[in-house]
Amino acid sequence: MDLSYICNIILKMMPMRKNSIFHRVIDLYYDGFRSMRLGRTLWAIILIKLFIIFVVLKIFFFPNFLKQHADGDEAGFVASELVERSQP
Amino acid sequence: MLQHLFLNIDAGTIDWSRAQFALTAIYHWLFVPLTLGLAVIMGIVETNYYRTQKAISKGNGDKSVAEFWKDAAKFWQKLFGVNFAMGVATGIILEFEFGTNWSNYSWFVGDIFGAPLAVEGIVAFFMESTFVAVMFFGWKKVSPGFHLASTWLTGLGATISAWWILVANAWMQYPVGCEFNPDTMRNEMVSFAEVALSPFAVSKFFHTVTSAWIIGAIFCVGVCCWYLLKKRHTKLAIESMKIGAMVGLIACLLTLATGHKSAQDVAEVQPMKLAAMEALYNGGTDIGLTAVAWVNPFCQPDYQNEAEPPLKLEMPYALSFMATNDIHGYVPGINDILNGYTTPDGKVEPSIDEKIERGKKAIEALAGYRAAKFGSSDDGSTAAAHLKVLQENMKYFGYGYIKDKNDIVPFVPVNFWAFRIMVGLGCLFILFFLLIVILTYQIPFISVFTRRLLAAVGLLPETEADCYAVTNLPAWHYWLAIILIPLAYIGSECGWLVAEFGRQPWTIQDMLPTWAAVSDLNSGSVALTFFLFLILFSTMLAVEISILLKQIQKGPELSE
Numbered sequence A: 001m002d003l004s005y006i007c008n009i010i011l012k013m014m015p016m017r018k019n020s021i022f023h024r025v026i027d028l029y030y031d032g033f034r035s036m037r038l039g040r041t042l043w044a045i046i047l048i049k050l051f052i053i054f055v056v057l058k059i060f061f062f063p064n065f066l067k068q069h070a071d072g073d074e075a076g077f078v079a080s081e082l083v084e085r086s087q088p
Numbered sequence B: 001m002l003q004h005l006f007l008n009i010d011a012g013t014i015d016w017s018r019a020q021f022a023l024t025a026i027y028h029w030l031f032v033p034l035t036l037g038l039a040v041i042m043g044i045v046e047t048n049y050y051r052t053q054k055a056i057s058k059g060n061g062d063k064s065v066a067e068f069w070k071d072a073a074k075f076w077q078k079l080f081g082v083n084f085a086m087g088v089a090t091g092i093i094l095e096f097e098f099g100t101n102w103s104n105y106s107w108f109v110g111d112i113f114g115a116p117l118a119v120e121g122i123v124a125f126f127m128e129s130t131f132v133a134v135m136f137f138g139w140k141k142v143s144p145g146f147h148l149a150s151t152w153l154t155g156l157g158a159t160i161s162a163w164w165i166l167v168a169n170a171w172m173q174y175p176v177g178c179e180f181n182p183d184t185m186r187n188e189m190v191s192f193a194e195v196a197l198s199p200f201a202v203s204k205f206f207h208t209v210t211s212a213w214i215i216g217a218i219f220c221v222g223v224c225c226w227y228l229l230k231k232r233h234t235k236l237a238i239e240s241m242k243i244g245a246m247v248g249l250i251a252c253l254l255t256l257a258t259g260h261k262s263a264q265d266v267a268e269v270q271p272m273k274l275a276a277m278e279a280l281y282n283g284g285t286d287i288g289l290t291a292v293a294w295v296n297p298f299c300q301p302d303y304q305n306e307a308e309p310p311l312k313l314e315m316p317y318a319l320s321f322m323a324t325n326d327i328h329g330y331v332p333g334i335n336d337i338l339n340g341y342t343t344p345d346g347k348v349e350p351s352i353d354e355k356i357e358r359g360k361k362a363i364e365a366l367a368g369y370r371a372a373k374f375g376s377s378d379d380g381s382t383a384a385a386h387l388k389v390l391q392e393n394m395k396y397f398g399y400g401y402i403k404d405k406n407d408i409v410p411f412v413p414v415n416f417w418a419f420r421i422m423v424g425l426g427c428l429f430i431l432f433f434l435l436i437v438i439l440t441y442q443i444p445f446i447s448v449f450t451r452r453l454l455a456a457v458g459l460l461p462e463t464e465a466d467c468y469a470v471t472n473l474p475a476w477h478y479w480l481a482i483i484l485i486p487l488a489y490i491g492s493e494c495g496w497l498v499a500e501f502g503r504q505p506w507t508i509q510d511m512l513p514t515w516a517a518v519s520d521l522n523s524g525s526v527a528l529t530f531f532l533f534l535i536l537f538s539t540m541l542a543v544e545i546s547i548l549l550k551q552i553q554k555g556p557e558l559s560e
Helices: A003-013 A021-034 A038-061 A065-069 A074-084 B011-057 B063-087 B092-101 B103-137 B144-173 B192-196 B199-230 B234-269 B271-278 B318-324 B334-339 B352-374 B381-401 B412-440 B446-456 B475-501 B523-554
Strands: B178-181 B186-189 B289-292 B313-315 B506-508
Touching: A021 B103, A038 B063, A038 B092, A038 B523, A065 A074, A065 B092, A065 B103, A074 B103, A074 B352, B011 B063, B011 B092, B011 B144, B011 B199, B011 B234, B011 B475, B011 B523, B063 B103, B063 B199, B063 B234, B063 B523, B092 B103, B103 B144, B103 B178, B103 B186, B103 B192, B103 B506, B144 B192, B144 B199, B144 B506, B178 B381, B199 B234, B199 B412, B199 B475, B234 B271, B234 B318, B234 B412, B271 B334, B271 B412, B271 B475, B289 B318, B313 B318, B334 B352, B352 B381, B412 B446, B412 B475
Parallel strands: none
Antiparallel strands: B178 B186, B289 B313
16 A cells, blocks of 8 residues: 555545645645655655654664653753762 | 763763764765755756746747756756655654753753754645645646746755754854743743844854755766766756856855854854864964864864964964954954953953853752752742852853863864865865856856866866867866765765864853763663664665665656
């Protein structure tokens, strides 16, 4: 299933006149996605990249440090960190 | 450079976190300038198509010329598309790093950083993605005028995105429009306009964007020269090269002018950065700009005992002029900044020791304020007294973390050499584009004179001296242009090195040094993600270059 398939479903499901703006916009994307060649490769790379960034990196390697350590009192946690680090 | 071993948090965490951020930012910056630069090239090429198309509709145009420009526009848009797709979301990783590696910083900057980045996200998503779709999918769906507008708006969207990112970056270098709230431990925005239109941000934006146009122009000329070398698509190569050269020349001159303004901003708000860029140990008036000097690239110079770096060759008065617009202007050196100085007009800048004392007072007042405010016994007067001390000394808050005044001196060799590489390459690009403009445009007298001059010194074959063609030049001419593509990236990245290394150790100028901003993480985990990124980024870059080269090899798809 690709993006042109989704656009096609929207075009079939939504009853609208062919010259309406909405139809023309969906049609632009439908035809565009359908006739892509280089674009397919680029989209595949984008999707793989987004998966790596948002699923692998974000979840496993980049947790929100303050959420994990501050127990809901981020201001207090940062304050004590900043005060402590100034001590000789 | 590894100066954090005395800290009680994991010593390597700071340096690995910095290295990781630098790696990600450098990688991200490989895509952004080409996007901004190619946007101008493809916009101009499509404008030519639009004008010839319009001439046809009025009955006095040539259809084959219009088709040529259409094919050319599609070709440059295709290369833009490859670069755009490969750059998508590479900047997001920087935001992850803020939340994980730089959590104190992230919290401390509060909504000031969040607001511009949110605007950037919205603009990037809606404006760029909408008009990119029309640009790629809309050739047969919308009118030529609407399509042309979409092409320009795609570039404009990317440029506006850059504006907001640079606003966020400029705020770190020159924090304005904010007030620190000790209750929430965040800087709160008091003036959106002051943040968004900070003079530092404005200069940075124009300098960065115009320098990005240079990369787009050099890429365009380089690709054209490759076609001329291979004797393929010569018409596209010559016509595009004319556009690329003119854009490049104008961009170079604009970058020079905006760079001058940026230098003045740096001199005003980050004098230590300017002193490091120039390896200026002791300042004064009538200071010359160092052309070259021997600054050991691998170790910090002995600025306290040396008068100046050895083998120094300078342009008289030029640094004073660059920093103050006055050839007699005062420019402080590293030692002046460390020990405090008074400018000729009477402005007194305290010594770093004094700033450290005031910074410590601010941090003690913060601790006292919070203890009083959130403790149970205070009637409000103790907290108010601490708050007053905090506000009086907040300007120097970050200096409270400085153990030794020399810690505020950035690594001079990186700044010194990166600045020289950037400026040196910038000068080379001006000459290069000027020459290409003269060779490709038939400028009366100048073109012929230049060609004959080049032939006389052996840089052009005698057979090419009296014609205007660029199709039969020796191969090394074309290779020279192609080699300039990676050099343009090196110049651009060097600009960022100066901007970011020069402000060390500050994550926020005078407010938060790196060792206070970093999260208390295990350095091993940061090192692991550093190498993970190195592999990931290298792979993605190899893929991008491979696709880009394939598309260049393939060339434009000609209309039937």
